[in-house]
Amino acid sequence: MILSSQCSYASLPKYSKKLKENVAQDYLNKGISLEGLDIRYNIRSKSTLRQWIIQYTKGKKNKSHEPEVSIVNTKKTTLEERIEIVKYCLDHNITCKEASEKFNLKYSQLYSWIQKYKEHGEDGLIDGRGKGKPQSIMTPEEELNARIKVLEERNKYLEMENEVLKKEEEIERQLMKEKSGKKHRTKRSNH
Structure with a gap:
């Protein structure tokens, strides 16, 4: 157990404001994924990267940097609404900032x-929360990984089913032994 007097926060890395802004801008403006940012900046904590992006989009950044982002609550949308909004942005060639204000959406959400x-x-706009990506947008590697996962889950289920059947047989044998043991005892007691 580490005593509190032994804990040292001095060993934790300190990141500059500029680095945090660069990470957020790469995510928002260049579309670099969290995994890509992880590799590019050698920052292993995706939660740290997310927090920097959130802070940046909430205006906790140097105001001289673009894009300026307004704070908006998350809005629930249907697939049809998302398609309509994205097509409007692309057809009218408006910036994400302008569109986020027009449709009352978070900049990062609209950009995504x-x-x-x-x-x-x-x-790509199908909401797959809790269901994973739709197969139509999976890469061949993602499709294979999904198939492997399904097969692993099936194998796990069959192994558990097999264990239950073995246990059931064992219980039946035990009951048969107990039953036959009672018959022998009753025969002996009747003699």
Whole structure:
């Protein structure tokens, strides 16, 4: 157990404000994923990267840097609404900042939709929370990994089912032994 007097925060890395801004700008403006930022900046904590992006988009940045972002609560949208909003942005060639204000959306959310739409079309805007990515936008490697996961889960289920059947057989044998033991005792007691 580490005593509190032994804890030292001096060993934790300190990151400059400029580095944090660069990370957020790469995410928002260049569409670099958290994994890509992890590799580019050698920062292993995705939660740290997310926090920097959130702080940046909430205006806790140097105001001289673009894009200026307004604070907006998350808004629930349907697939049709997301498609309509993204098409409007692309057709009218407006910035994410202008569109986020017009549609009362978070800048980062709108930016993400546009990137997904550009890469995968309308299927990229499907809300897959809790369901994973739609198969239509998976890379061949992601499809294989998903298939492997399904097979592993199936294998796990069959192994558990097999264990239950073995246990059931064991219980039946035990009951049969107990039953036959009672018969022998009753026969002996009757003699």
